[in-house]
Amino acid sequence: MDNRSKKFVFIPFCLIAQAYQAQGIVKYEWKSSIRPFVDLLLEYNINIIQMPCAESEFKNSLIREPKGISKYDTREFNKHCEELANKVSKQIKDLVSLNYEVVAILGIEQSPSCCVNYIYTNKGMEKRMGLFMQKLYENIKELNIPIIGINRKHINKSLKELKKVIED
Numbered sequence: 001m002d003n004r005s006k007k008f009v010f011i012p013f014c015l016i017a018q019a020y021q022a023q024g025i026v027k028y029e030w031k032s033s034i035r036p037f038v039d040l041l042l043e044y045n046i047n048i049i050q051m052p053c054a055e056s057e058f059k060n061s062l063i064r065e066p067k068g069i070s071k072y073d074t075r076e077f078n079k080h081c082e083e084l085a086n087k088v089s090k091q092i093k094d095l096v097s098l099n100y101e102v103v104a105i106l107g108i109e110q111s112p113s114c115c116v117n118y119i120y121t122n123k124g125m126e127k128r129m130g131l132f133m134q135k136l137y138e139n140i141k142e143l144n145i146p147i148i149g150i151n152r153k154h155i156n157k158s159l160k161e162l163k164k165v166i167e168d
């Protein structure tokens with residue numbers, strides 16, 4: 001008998017590898033993995049797929065200073081995000097075509113690449129998706145997969161949101 005789970009959640013690379021964040025960003029209690037999300041996904045036997053980290057993969061930038069979205073919003077970086085988003089969306093579409101369930105996609109609020117709902121800029125809060133997330137969303141929007149943004153300072157809201165979509 002094959003006992004595998006056919007449920008999947010796509011996570012940002014840094015959710016389980018905080019070392020991939022820009023320098024000076026990891027200020028909260030989670031030093032490596034943002035553990036409550038991992039615990040929840042394991043508890044419900046969800047397959048965890050780590051999406052690529054657009055910023056660290058761009059010109060070998062594992063160690064980098066934080067930059068605002070306007071600095072990232074270049075033709076070269078957008079092309080890079082588009083290539084990564086195309087790979088991830090193909091993976092998602094392949095799973096769906098096999099009748100596997102992609103329960104949710106997670107993002108990180110305030111990230112120029114991976115935010116879902118908002119980012120702070122020098123003009124204040126902007127409601128928008130990050131450069132990678134926007135391209136991914138455009139590729140798969142017809143699948144209606146919930147996309148949940150994590151605020152690392154206050155994780156409970158997105159944790160509850162994730163639990164709800166898993167249990168629905």
Ligand code: SF4
Nearest residue numbers: 013014053111113114
């Ligand atoms: S680009 Fe995305 S995956 Fe990479 S560190 Fe930023 S939020 Fe995490």
